Amino acid sequence: MNESQAYASLVAHGRESADLASALSLLSWDQQVMLPAAAHPGRAAQLGALTAVLHRRATDPRIGEWLAACEGSPLTRDAATSEAANLREWRRDYDLSVKIPEELAVALARAASAGQRAWEIARKENDFKAFAPHLQELLELSRRKAEALGYTTEAYDALLDGFEPGETVAAVAPILAELRGASRELIAKAKDAPQPRDLPQGPYPLAAQQAFLGEVTRMLGLPPEASRLDVSAHPFSTLIGPRDARITVRYDATDFTKALFGAVHETGHSLYSLGHDIGDARHGTPMAEYVSLAVHESQSRLWENQVARSLPFWEHVLPLAVQHFPELAGCAPRDVFAAVGAIRPGLIRVDADETTYNPHIVLRFELELALVRGDLAVADLPGAWNEKSRDILGIVPPSDAAGCLQDVHWATGAFGYFPTYSLGNVYAACLFEAARAALPGLDAAMARGDFAPLLAWLRTNIHEKGRLLRPRDLVAAATGQAPTAGPLIRHLKAKAQAVYGL
Known part of the structure; x- marks a missing residue:
């Protein structure tokens, strides 16, 4: 042969x-x-x-x-x-x-x-x-x-490598520590600053939210003929097969933004999944697959944070939101931008703002590393979670449902998964900074509801590359420099400046 x-x-x-x-x-x-x-x-x-x-x-x-x-x-x-x-x-x-x-x-x-x-x-x-x-x-x-x-050093490294090829505890821990430090500084400064006004508490009818999400996801480029939106206990996205992307959310009648950001996040995953499987010639080969979960997460976090939490996004989307939710009629785009960009430490990771999100990952990373090492017994997890939540987030969960039971990952054996979220945040900021440089009119395009230039840039530089390059090399090739936490920290500081004047 x-x-x-x-x-x-x-x-x-x-x-x-x-x-x-x-x-x-x-x-x-x-x-x-x-x-x-x-x-x-x-x-x-x-x-x-x-x-x-x-x-x-x-x-x-x-x-x-x-x-x-x-x-x-x-x-x-x-x-x-x-x-x-x-x-x-x-x-x-x-x-x-x-x-x-x-x-x-x-x-x-x-x-x-x-x-x-x-x-x-x-x-x-x-x-x-x-x-x-x-x-x-x-x-x-x-x-x-x-x-x-x-593995060479840590059993955890073997599990992490399955989600993020080449990454280790030694490489990831310093990045998480840097992000935790930057977040802690911003959280402390925002604590004493005047807080943005909350959005109206609704109620936001389920049917209206579903219709709104359908319009927003289509606007971002998710093809309705190749996707569907459903409800699950924990939001997720999966590619069933070619041209078949599924996303799920969960709804809150008092806060439409929870389902909105969940849908945009999962849409980012689906756009990536649909983008690297570009035809029969690639089907069933690594070039039709995602390169890593951090790169996958970079796509969801970029659309959720750099796009859907931006002022240009709300300049276009708020009038559409008012059609579905008349309660928002008295809000200006800047009001919504400030409300969804506020730094408000909370218990639930999937509802966390951009600044407090990475400390949530630090909490989970440290606990699952201790579990895998054998330094923490399963029976002691609730108490250890509450202690770390107090130390890292400044909040103690009132129940295990709002604490160690809130995420599905460990229930499916996905130990080593959580660091990819923060790496994804890092990659997202690197990529969006590079896209802005390559697309000088990007903010104006988003304010018009035109997200096609950004999607096309991501298609060319990330989606269509499949597994051609390893994760860090892929981001470096797209941006022209090795990925670091710098762009993400700059983004978070700029958001705090815009919202709080910090």
Whole structure:
């Protein structure tokens, strides 16, 4: 078999696996959005069975043979080609997959399915003890996964690398510390400054919010024929398959901005997902996939924060909002801009303002690192969470539902995921600063409701690149410099200056 035949075999195998993975994604989406309560045990078995099939395909010895036939051939001579990038990433995926026993992969899938359902109930009933056994199982399985993958310094590094290739505790911790310090300084200054006026508390009818979100997401570029919006306990976005992006939100009748920013955030994810899978030629290859969760998060946070929390956005969107919510008729664009840009420490991460968001991530990162290291017992998590919340956010949760049970990530075994949120914030600020330099009329375009130039810039520089470059290299190529926390800190300071005059 020559390299061309081997490469064609890899593509064909990848496409079939991608189609099967789409079925797995659909089962998972359905579990979170539509599944009847009594059907959850059966769904866990279904997810486990399909995970086993995909794991066998991912570890098929033929993949190693096909890769060996291609590596060192003309297909890998130019690292900037799609073929070379696909082969490099297929090799990474295969080498990692063969380290995970099928039994462990299936156990993780089943435990995640059961854990998610247990979390939904425990969060609703504020019952951490009922959820604790599931968390313990998921933690133990995650430690086994880290040992199977291998690591140099930290078991946590092996888990983090699965979400953010190449990142480690040693590399991430200083960035989080820098962001925490900058946030703490701004929070302290804003505390004594006059606070912006709150927006009217509604009520904002559900039907009106749904209609408003549909108009805003279409305005940003999300194609209605390739997406849908639903409700779930925890907002999320997933790409079921080509041209099939799903997003979810949760509504609050007293505050329409919670669903709005949730929808814009998930729209950013979906725009990225739809943007790197640009046709049949790429389907089933790494070039049709996202490069990392931090880059994925950079897209959602950019649209949520740099765009939807900006004054130009509200100059265009407020008249539309007033049509749906007459309560806003007395507000000016600057009033809404100030209200949604205010620094107001709170308990819930997904509702946090830009400045207090990163301290939320620091809290979670430090706790899950302690859990993985074995320095913190699952039974002691609620107390440790409350203590860190007091130290980092200055607030103690009144319940576990508003504390250690508020996020779904650990309920699905996603240890090592949280740092990607802050890295995503860093990347978002770097990218938006570069886009502004490349598109001098960007603010004016957004004030007209024209978001196409920004989306086109992101498509060219990020979305269409797939896994051509590693995360930090991708951002550096798009911006012309290595990513740092500098642009994000400048952005937060500029927002505080605009809102508070700090």
